[in-house]
Amino acid sequence: MRTVTVGLLGCGTVGQNILHLLERRKAIFDNLGVQIEVTGVLVRDASKPRDVPPGTPLTRDPTFLQESSVVIEVLGGIEQPLALLLPYLRSGRPVITANKALLAECWDELREHALAGRLYYEASVMAGTPVIGPMSTVLRASTFTRLQAVLNGTCNYILTQMEGGKTYAQALAEAQALGYAEDPPTLDVGGFDTAHKLAVLARFCADGDFPYSAVEVQGIEDVTLEDVAAARAAGDRIKLVAELCCAGEGWRATVSPQRLPATHPLCNEGASRNALLYEGEECGSLIFAGGGAGGMVTASAMVGDLLDWLIGFPGHVPLH
Ligand code: NAP
Numbered sequence: 490m491r492t493v494t495v496g497l498l499g500c501g502t503v504g505q506n507i508l509h510l511l512e513r514r515k516a517i518f519d520n521l522g523v524q525i526e527v528t529g530v531l532v533r534d535a536s537k538p539r540d541v542p543p544g545t546p547l548t549r550d551p552t553f554l555q556e557s558s559v560v561i562e563v564l565g566g567i568e569q570p571l572a573l574l575l576p577y578l579r580s581g582r583p584v585i586t587a588n589k590a591l592l593a594e595c596w597d598e599l600r601e602h603a604l605a606g607r608l609y610y611e612a613s614v615m616a617g618t619p620v621i622g623p624m625s626t627v628l629r630a631s632t633f634t635r636l637q638a639v640l641n642g643t644c645n646y647i648l649t650q651m652e653g654g655k656t657y658a659q660a661l662a663e664a665q666a667l668g669y670a671e672d673p674p675t676l677d678v679g680g681f682d683t684a685h686k687l688a689v690l691a692r693f694c695a696d697g698d699f700p701y702s703a704v705e706v707q708g709i710e711d712v713t714l715e716d717v718a719a720a721r722a723a724g725d726r727i728k729l730v731a732e733l734c735c736a737g738e739g740w741r742a743t744v745s746p747q748r749l750p751a752t753h754p755l756c757n758e759g760a761s762r763n764a765l766l767y768e769g770e771e772c773g774s775l776i777f778a779g780g781g782a783g784g785m786v787t788a789s790a791m792v793g794d795l796l797d798w799l800i801g802f803p804g805h806v807p808l809h
Pocket residue numbers: 498499500501502503504531532533534535537562563564565566569587588589612613616668669670671672781782783784787
């Protein structure tokens with residue numbers, strides 16, 4: 490048995506579930522001859538009650554990073570994770586993150602580490618539904634033409650609840666209580682979280698340096714109960730849709746609320762689910778759908794990334 494030291498940054502909705510999943514899947518680590526040792530778990534308030542395994546080393550002091558051979562980041566935000574992760578990545582060690590805001594907005598700083606295979610980020614888009622893995626591997630054989638997707642669980646939850654007559658404010662409060670929403674939730678409802686995810690995806694299929702600033706963004710704040718009811722009456726549903734397609738010599742990336750027929754593949758059931766329609770010349774149309782937000786679905790993709798690293802797979806390398 491070899492001991493692998495893991496540092497965890499953040500212990501909220503996702504972080505707590507990662508700790509439980511590491512325990513629940515102990516047999517799979519045993520089979521790899523690995524014993525996981527959590528060196529530290531960074532939080533703002535170490536005295537706050539949490540659902541964590543006994544003995545979890547909660548701390549406000551990130552010095553445990555020095556003795557961690559891999560780091561899992563679920564802090565959220567941009568400045569704090571960037572300040573902690575950059576020196577760590579520069580030391581040549583791997584990082585697993587679910588932080589699409591960081592990936593989208595700090596690509597200049599992170600690109601070289603992603604190209605070196607040190608960054609693992611399956612959970613950053615569609616949480617527990619694997620899409621970055623296929624896009625960074627097998628789908629490269631096919632010529633990408635277009636994608637269309639529902640990438641934000643909070644917005645999907647809100648719009649679905651509004652179809653049942655709940656107000657926007659009620660539905661948003663519920664999505665926050667369920668642990669789906671970002672802090673602040675403007676990132677979700679303003680379309681920015683979807684735009685972050687679309688920029689991350691575009692780097693695998695369109696342009697390895699696709700800039701976040703190129704995404705045209707409109708959120709769902711102006712969608713009313715009347716809009717939702719009118720769509721339903723006509724057999725349609727309103728979804729916050731991300732699209733990436735050819736535009737002349739380049740690519741056009743947009744995020745906007747759209748009316749889609751209820752039978753459209755992006756209108757899958759399940760309030761917090763995500764769906765993605767991927768089109769390539771040779772592979773044809775593919776549909777990915779599944780859990781797009783929530784603690785355990787996200788943890789499942791992150792522990793999957795940890796397993797990939799342990800067995801020697803590189804991180805997610807964009808087009809280059
Ligand atoms: P969360 O519940 O708000 O948890 C954040 C954790 O980070 C908390 O434990 C918090 O400490 C800690 N933290 C934040 N800022 C800190 C700082 N400056 N110093 C020390 N600790 C700090 O967030 P989450 O929902 O788990 O999401 C975490 C990340 O995963 C985000 O990047 C999010 O976009 C991404 N993500 C979330 C989901 C989801 O469904 N929730 C899905 C996919 C990706 P305290 O607990 O002490 O406040």
